[in-house]
Amino acid sequence: MYGVHKLLWDIRRDGAIKSLYTTDPDAALDSYGIEGTFRKLMADFDIKGLYEAGVNPYLLYFCAIQLEVDRADYYARIRGETTP
Template identity: 30%
Template sequence: MKSNWIQRIPSQESYWMNRVLFDVHHNESHLARYLENPEVYLDFIPLALEMKKAIRDNDIATMYRAGVNPYLLRAHCLGLRIPESVFLESLRSVASGGKNG
């Protein structure tokens, strides 16, 4: 999978992933619905199952590689109380090309 940081124009997939994270963390009603049932919240989002799973499972590395803005990823981690160490390790794994990268 090519990174959108290399592509000239981000993909529709990256747009929708960014949109989901923005909406969830900038609109309380979206956050409440997401926390209640992420799968139901994501049902109407035009994303491949793999990308919906990455959002649902908080797979930071996969979301970053798919072109999600790192600031939105950071807000996602803060909003869901994902530890800073998990966020940073996920990004480091991408940079090092490790198993999660």
């Protein structure tokens, strides 16, 4: 869980990490030691899955903003609704 939280924080604070995550998510996940279920959730940026797995909602929300997820889309995704 620490690796996930650290990556979410770093995406928010460091443009190079954000760029790495968006262009080569596997490399980003490897560098933070993220494996198993969290790896799949982060690779897909499954907001609802991450939230339900216990990821800090503050870090998740502000990371989503950095990844240019629209606020309405974020809330729809956290509720498990599909968006067009």
